[in-house]
Amino acid sequence: MKLHDSLIGLLLIAFGGWVLWQAQSFPAMPGQMIGPSTFPTLLGGLCALGGLLLVWQGRRISRDELVCIHEGWRIGSRVACVAVAVFGTLLLGVTFETVGFPVGGTLLLSALFYAAGLHRARWITVSAIFVLTVHLVMTRLLYVPLPSGFVKGLL
Structure with missing residues (x-):
């Protein structure tokens, strides 16, 4: 089975958004700019950005079917x-x-x-x-x- 790149990109966007949402509930560190939510926020944003690029690239290159089931399956x-x-x-x-x-x-x-x-x-x-x-x-x-x-x- 082959998934279109745009579907994988949508999954990455959803996962990155979920990480961003969860990271906002982490407590702040008093007196410090970098706290427990800094790296999850950064990684969630990068994941969502990568997913957005995958969706854009996948739709630009190919508009084939989103899911292709191989004969072997x-x-x-x-x-x-x-x-x-x-x-x-x-x-x-x-x-x-x-x-x-x-x-x-x-x-x-x-x-x-x-x-x-x-x-x-x-x-x-x-x-x-x-x-x-x-x-x-x-x-x-x-x-x-x-x-x-x-x-x-x-x-």
Whole structure:
């Protein structure tokens, strides 16, 4: 899918405007010209200005359709992969502490492989080995406290 530059510019203008609006509610620093709202105001203004330039440039160069859906996105397995990735990640995020990274990550990666058309049992093994390797590297070498969930005490 391809979005026209002017749509992306409109999103940047909206985001920059929101940052400007939020930055105005920051408290002032007594006796100083530069306060907590200075840099968000500057960045929000630059973001909105960049969005305005994108809208102008996009409309000047091309007046084609605003959204162009590529033929590749009409393949059902790709849409299924996106759905599994989005909703699976949301479900894992809600149940992360209970299910844990090893089980949840393996289930999510296996579901992605299945949605992509890889139905053999070896892809479950690949998912489990990959997720367990990431879990051990993160928890043992980098000391990132990932929840073990159902397999607590085993890893």
